[in-house]
Amino acid sequence: xxxxxxxxxxxxxxxxxxxxxxxxxxxxxxxxxxxxxxxxxxxxxxxxxxxxxxxxxxxxxxxxxxxxxxxxxxxxxxxxxxxxxxxxxxxxxxxxxxxxxxxxxxxxxxxxxxxxxxxxxxxxxxxxxxxxxxxxxxxxxxxxxxxxxxxxxxxxxx
Amino acid sequence: xxxxxxxxxxxxxxxxxxxxxxxxxxxxxxxxxxxxxxxxxxxxxxxxxxxxxxxxxxxxxxxxxxxxxxxxxxxxxxxxxxxxxxxxxxxxxxxxxxxxxxxxxxxxxxx
Numbered sequence: 001x002x003x004x005x006x007x008x009x010x011x012x013x014x015x016x017x018x019x020x021x022x023x024x025x026x027x028x029x030x031x032x033x034x035x036x037x038x039x040x041x042x043x044x045x046x047x048x049x050x051x052x053x054x055x056x057x058x059x060x061x062x063x064x065x066x067x068x069x070x071x072x073x074x075x076x077x078x079x080x081x082x083x084x085x086x087x088x089x090x091x092x093x094x095x096x097x098x099x100x101x102x103x104x105x106x107x108x109x110x111x112x113x114x115x116x117x118x119x120x121x122x123x124x125x126x127x128x129x130x131x132x133x134x135x136x137x138x139x140x141x142x143x144x145x146x147x148x149x150x151x152x153x154x155x156x157x158x
Numbered sequence: 159x160x161x162x163x164x165x166x167x168x169x170x171x172x173x174x175x176x177x178x179x180x181x182x183x184x185x186x187x188x189x190x191x192x193x194x195x196x197x198x199x200x201x202x203x204x205x206x207x208x209x210x211x212x213x214x215x216x217x218x219x220x221x222x223x224x225x226x227x228x229x230x231x232x233x234x235x236x237x238x239x240x241x242x243x244x245x246x247x248x249x250x251x252x253x254x255x256x257x258x259x260x261x262x263x264x265x266x267x268x269x
Contacts, residue, residue, distance in 0.1 A: 021194045028188040065204050077204065110186075115198045126202045140199055145192040 017149040018119065024144040025111040027081065034087045035138050036061065036078040037113050039069075043096035045127060048074055051095050053130055059090055062136045066128040070121045075113050081137035084109065112146065232267055240267055 003010040025034040040048050045066070052064050056078075064078045082090075091102055091111075105111035117123050189195045237243065242253045242262055253262045 021192065023189065023195055023198075024186055026186065028186075028190075065202075067202055067204075115195060124198065124202050126204060140204070141189050141196065143189045143195075144186040145189050145195050146186050 019147065019149055020114055020116045022112040022146050022148060023115050024146060025087065025105070026109075026144050027138060027142055028144050029142060030081070032083060033081040033138070034084055034110065035143055036064075036076075036080050036082070036087060036090060037111050038074075038076040038091065038094060039098040039101040039113060040074045040076070040096055041098040042072070043074070045074065047096055048076065049128055049130065052076060055090060055094060056130055056132055058093075060134055061090075061132060062134045063132045064130040065126060066130070068125045068127050069114070070118060074127070075124075077113075079136040079138045079140060087111070110144075115145075232264070236267055242267065 001012045023037075025037050027033045027035070038048075038052070048066060052066070055061060056064055061078050061080060064076055067075045067077065069075045080087075088106065091097060091105075101111070115124070237253075240262070241256045243256055244253055253264065253267060254260070255262050
């Protein structure tokens, strides 16, 4: 419903929201340290695998886990404990990274990935592990999570 | 006339603001208080035994064992028999004797 009164406009609308849980890159007990998380859009698994393998060797990263988040979309996790600047440097060096994810993360000061599947979509599945000789720098349980509501069924940051 | 800022004051202000933003971002909770994250890791199969153990010491020893077994091809049994532990620090893989504290070559463990 839209009401226009002189120079003002009043809008009233009802939007169905979905509750989602996201996992954040920031560590809970050390706010200056982050884990690495990637969000890929429209990239083949082979491209992602070789991009991440190159990054693993270049930046001496611990094991990377590639997870299928929805058909043809992938997330990747690496339990590092690096500064935000280092994280941004590594992410900006990643080909085929979802640019909207990167931009939002830069503004917020941490990166977020959804861990609850969207409606009518299959559950998350681990599709590939890139093993490293370097041990994990963070416990998976030492990071932060957040709950948010969105009407976005697909697209960016949903 | 506007008050002149000293260089140090300006940098301190930025640092304090950044710290405040990082310390209290909107509704961030510890992953330990979010069972969904633990369940996600278990469902997906990312380090299930490490997540369920939930202990730092156990975590590192399991990670080390995994690296030794999968990447270097040396079984945990061999390390126990030779009384050697793996130290993944620095370049290359290093094995240190528990008795003498000296480094042992990978070749000597393979024989």
